[in-house]
Amino acid sequence: MPALFSVAGVAPGDVLNIRAEPDAAAEKIGELAPDAVGVEVTARTAPDGWGRVNTGERAGWVSLGFLAPQDGGALPEVSRLSCFGTEPFWSLDADAGGLSNLSDPEGEALFLTGPVQPGAGRSDVFGVTGGAAGRTLALAIRAAECSDGMSDRLYGLSATVLVGGTMPRTLAGCCSLDTAER
Structure with a gap:
């Protein structure tokens, strides 16, 4: 993990x-x-x-x-995640318990997101949910080796993002634990 x-x-x-x-x-x-x-x-x-x-x-x-x-340096205590993917290129700066910014070919959107939730009966699965103005966001995170497909970097978290609303879509990629202040 x-x-x-x-x-x-x-x-x-x-x-x-x-x-x-x-x-x-x-x-x-x-x-x-x-x-x-x-x-x-x-x-x-x-x-x-x-x-x-x-x-x-x-x-x-x-x-x-x-x-x-680091104290609080692992899921579910870490509240900031940087998630991303290719085909199509997308990124999610997730601030669990705050505002999260999704950028993809459809544009940019802010979501009010709740805290990181551990998976029921699982120590390797986590989720973050949120919404804004008729749209929903669900981020499913799993502890698994993940590659961005563009470099030789290897990440330890895979991500699936489900966006609901007028332009529903599913995005897949990786996440990294984020320490940067926003």
């Missing part, structure tokens, strides 16, 4: 290396600052092994020994 972490135990002036494979000898493909926060780990090799993160246009691995979990 994806979660947000902070870099911990890395000396000031040093960096946490991002490796191409979960191996300290693997090619270095990026780095994280010693004070980095909001680092999304999308998969793990083992509880105390390596965590997969995205850097640039690809995915890499960091040692979990240098990451500390």
